[in-house]
Amino acid sequence: MSDLLDPTNDYVFKRLFAEAPDLLLALINDLRPDLPDIASVEVLNPNIEPSELSGKYIILDVLARDGEGHCYNVEIQVRRYGAWHKRGLFYLARTLGTQLDAGEDYHYLRASVGLHLLDFDLFTTTDDERQQAVWRFEMRDEHQPDVTLGNILQMNLIELNKADRLGLPPGPLLDWITFFKHWQEELTMAKIAHEPVQKAMNRIRQLSADEEARRLAFVRERALRDEISLLNDAKREGREEVARSIILKTKMDDAEIADLTGLTEQEVMQLRTELKQ
Secondary structure (H helix, E strand, C coil): CCCCCCCCCHHHHHHHHHCCHHHHHHHHHHHCCCCCCCCCEEECCCCCCHHHHHCCCCCCCEEEEECCCCEEEEEEECCCCCCHHHHHHHHHHHHHHCCCCCCCCHHHCCCEEEEEEECCCCCCCCCCCCCCCEEEECCECCCCCCCECCCCEEEEEEEHHHHHHHCCCCCHHHHHHHHHHHCCCHHHHHCCCCHHHHHHHHHHHHHHCCHHHHHHHHHHHHHHHHHHHHHHHHHHHHHHHHHHHHHHHCCCCHHHHHHHHCCCHHHHHHHHHHHHC
16 A cells, blocks of 8 residues: 555645545544534535646645534644644634625624644643644633634644544544555555545545656655655755854854754864954
């Protein structure tokens, strides 16, 4: 099963769920097991534009609306960056704000729901290691969390790696987490009886057998790698500028500067040599 496409690739993720609304419906319901199930869902952005595949800082998401008019932004994220949560809140609020035309009654406003699968640990662990991987953020009072303005703005986060480490009670949510983390493990996936997850595995096999889908998944993966490289280059340039300033203004040795900036001693030595030329 090593040749299967990775469902955490956001191109694959979007193909998987935007082209199969029944799977998207099951995913939304299973990721929020304590809330009432929705009965139907319509995908609002089923297409993937060529520019989106190679675009930098773009996350391919699935926008959907259920039969009651509530809107959902469903996406998987493999890269952690500083303002990601602000981005999520911005699009969540924009989805809410664009529901009504001028003069329409606020009574008709429906919920705007974010569902974010994170393939990284968002809340870093300390003493008790924050024994939680499934989160829901709503409008609640700080001192009396039972007092709420409702869930019309709702952001759901699932830290996949942490959920996989900590383990969850058996059920559909655990089955989906197992799918996203262990899709390549045939014996593990064979033990999952949850029908939507089995359908998702079949969809992955079908996409993996499609040469064009494989090519586009590679294009997307390459764009994401290029993005990471650009970010790392920018960070390195910043560290080098700090190191140059320290070399010029202090008498710190190479080891101290390396420890402070995150560069290697060899890199600091090279910068010192360049500054003497």
